[in-house]
Amino acid sequence: MLSTSAWAEDPFQDGAPCDDLWFSRNAMLDKAGYCFASPLGQAVFDNSDCQSNAVGIDALTQTAIDLIKAREEFFQCNVDTSRTALDLDPQDMARRRVLDIQPVEETLWQFEHSCVGYVGDLAPIHSAPISTAPTIGTVQPGALLNFNRGTWMEDARGNAIDADPIEPAFPEWIFAEVLGSADQHVAGWIERPQGALKLAEFGGICEGVAG
Numbered sequence: 001m002l003s004t005s006a007w008a009e010d011p012f013q014d015g016a017p018c019d020d021l022w023f024s025r026n027a028m029l030d031k032a033g034y035c036f037a038s039p040l041g042q043a044v045f046d047n048s049d050c051q052s053n054a055v056g057i058d059a060l061t062q063t064a065i066d067l068i069k070a071r072e073e074f075f076q077c078n079v080d081t082s083r084t085a086l087d088l089d090p091q092d093m094a095r096r097r098v099l100d101i102q103p104v105e106e107t108l109w110q111f112e113h114s115c116v117g118y119v120g121d122l123a124p125i126h127s128a129p130i131s132t133a134p135t136i137g138t139v140q141p142g143a144l145l146n147f148n149r150g151t152w153m154e155d156a157r158g159n160a161i162d163a164d165p166i167e168p169a170f171p172e173w174i175f176a177e178v179l180g181s182a183d184q185h186v187a188g189w190i191e192r193p194q195g196a197l198k199l200a201e202f203g204g205i206c207e208g209v210a211g
Contacts, residue, residue: 018077019086023093024102025068031100032057038081044093060101060130067104095187098136101128103175115145115197117207125188129173137186139178145190145197145206147176 026034026041033051036042057065086093096102118139125137139145170189177187198204 018072018075018079019088021068021072021075021077022079023086023088023096024104025065025072027096027099027102028057028061028065029055032061039084040079040081040086043084044086060128064101064104068102071104092187095185099127099188100133101130101189113147113197114210115147115206116210118143118145118205119200119207120193120195120205123190123193125178125186125190127188129170129175129189131191133189136188137178137184139190140180140184143178143180143184145174145176145178147174 023044026036026045030036030045030050032055033049034055035047035050035053036045037053041047119141120139122141123139124135125139126133127136172192174190174192175188176190177185178190179185193205195203195205197206198209200207
């Protein structure tokens with residue numbers, strides 16, 4: 001277990017992607033029971049079930065937080081924590097609150113690629129990139145998967161669209177927004193599919209691909 005006191009609630013620059021990164025990092029601290037002292041932290045996470053301002057976290061969460069902090073440093077973020085709201089979509093934040101591990105990608109909600117008409121096997125959507133994490137949904141046939149980049153997104157000829165993994169620390173997982181039947185709209189972690197995210201007629205698991 002590692003102490004959070006050294007990097008919790010750092011003041012980062014206002015505006016996307018800094019608000020997004022601030023939310024992702026602090027949402028994991030909130031899950032761990034961190035008690036926020038800033039007006040912004042208390043407004044976004046409310047402290048109703050907090051335990052301490054120096055909680056312990058596991059190694060997987062530490063890895064995600066370290067990657068997010070590196071992105072914050074890259075963008076020279078300096079979020080004003082004296083305010084009481086983030087410049088983020090409340091519905092998106094609500095979907096992300098159920099996650100145990102937040103995605104690192106700062107352009108999370110500006111998805112670049114899509115698997116249209118999923119035809120693979122039923123796939124659980126997890127709250128973290130680990131098979132024992134809670135299941136928060138299921139990818140079913142016909143679903144639309146939106147995501148940013150990944151080694152398995154290929155064009156019709158089987159050429160990789162992007163050679164970088166979606167999350168460098170979790171190469172066997174994809175973080176995706178899943179839209180399916182019955183108004184399903186879930187964002188979470190999916191273990192690497194058995195078939196590539198390319199057209200089904202070329203051995204993939206998508207009726208169509210975009211991006």
